[in-house]
Amino acid sequence: MSHDHDRVHDELALRAAALEAVLVEKGLLTTDQIDAIVERYERDLGPQNGARVVARAWVDADYRERLLADGAAAIDELGYGGFEGDTMVVVENTPDVHNVVVCTLCSCYPWPVLGLPPTWYKSPAYRARVVAEPRSVLREFGLEVPSERTIRVWDSTSEVRYLVLPERPPGTEGMDEERLAALVTRDSMIGTGVPSLPA
Amino acid sequence: MSGADPVLVSPGTPAAPPRANGELVFTEPWESRAFGVAVALHDAGVVDFEEFRARLIGEIDEWEGSHPPEDDGYRYYERWLTALERTLLAERIVDPASLEAAREAIAHDWEHDHRH
Numbered sequence: 020m021s022h023d024h025d026r027v028h029d030e031l032a033l034r035a036a037a038l039e040a041v042l043v044e045k046g047l048l049t050t051d052q053i054d055a056i057v058e059r060y061e062r063d064l065g066p067q068n069g070a071r072v073v074a075r076a077w078v079d080a081d082y083r084e085r086l087l088a089d090g091a092a093a094i095d096e097l098g099y100g101g102f103e104g105d106t107m108v109v110v111e112n113t114p115d116v117h118n119v120v121v122c123t124l125c126s127c128y129p130w131p132v133l134g135l136p137p138t139w140y141k142s143p144a145y146r147a148r149v150v151a152e153p154r155s156v157l158r159e160f161g162l163e164v165p166s167e168r169t170i171r172v173w174d175s176t177s178e179v180r181y182l183v184l185p186e187r188p189p190g191t192e193g194m195d196e197e198r199l200a201a202l203v204t205r206d207s208m209i210g211t212g213v214p215s216l217p218a
Numbered sequence: 219m220s221g222a223d224p225v226l227v228s229p230g231t232p233a234a235p236p237r238a239n240g241e242l243v244f245t246e247p248w249e250s251r252a253f254g255v256a257v258a259l260h261d262a263g264v265v266d267f268e269e270f271r272a273r274l275i276g277e278i279d280e281w282e283g284s285h286p287p288e289d290d291g292y293r294y295y296e297r298w299l300t301a302l303e304r305t306l307l308a309e310r311i312v313d314p315a316s317l318e319a320a321r322e323a324i325a326h327d328w329e330h331d332h333r334h
Contacts, residue, residue: 032248033328035299037321039255041312044320047264053254060253061243102257124275126294135243141294143282177271
């Protein structure tokens with residue numbers, strides 16, 4: 020079993036290495052460029068960026084309005100613009116509506132604010148099922164959305180990426196932005212979770 | 219009208235604050251190379267990312283159309299790599315012969331490394 024796994028990955032690793040070698044040989048890119056991109060996506064881009072956007076929206080009503088009106092521009096104010104984040108729509112959770120994001124066709128995801136998507140986000144099962152039966156899928160994530168609350172499912176495309184603005188948890192009234200940002204989980208910005216409660 | 223707050227059903231659900239390195243972005247090293255190559259080619263203006271994305275969507279659709287839903291052999295970055303290869307071949311940015319030659323040379327090197 021694990022032997023098969025190794026063989027499949029050896030084969031894929033070989034294809035990836037061959038492609039890279041040919042492109043480097045042709046002078047179309049360098050190994051350093053690829054290293055820098057990988058490092059940036061592994062280290063710098065991630066949900067910690069989105070968490071700061073959410074925390075700002077929680078403490079600053081004007082910012083929240085700008086964020087809901089033009090997501091990309093407001094996110095850019097905090098310095099998190101860039102590739103795959105050109106058109107951002109921020110959808111706000113309210114006592115009546117819970118939002119959840121998917122990309123049914125592939126894996127579109129707001130890279131500048133959330134980094135690269137987790138494996139489950141790219142899986143055929145999540146992509147098909149969250150549209151058909153969002154409430155049970157969210158339950159499998161451990162999230163019970165009350166039946167009177169509408170669930171809206173947003174399908175990302177190459178043109179539009181979505182970010183969920185979760186509700187600010189109760190008991191956080193005196194907290195500053197930094198402490199608030201620490202409560203904002205990745206899943207709460209996809210809609211498969213909610214922010215952590217203050218310890 | 220407004221309901222109760224959504225709650226996390228199981229208190230044990232991990233809800234750690236997001237960190238840069240909180241989770242592995244790539245599960246195998248080759249996945250990060252395939253990802254990095256595609257983004258580098260976009261940055262360099264060599265590949266139109268929308269064309270690549272359209273091929274990626276096609277690859278995913280094809281896989282899903284030819285495998286039952288319970289098949290757990292789906293590997294996202296395998297579809298990504300295949301879409302990238304096909305984009306580069308279709309645009310004649312790389313040719314099949316040099317790809318094959320590079321592959322053989324690398325396979326030979328790796329085999330050599332494994333023997334020692």
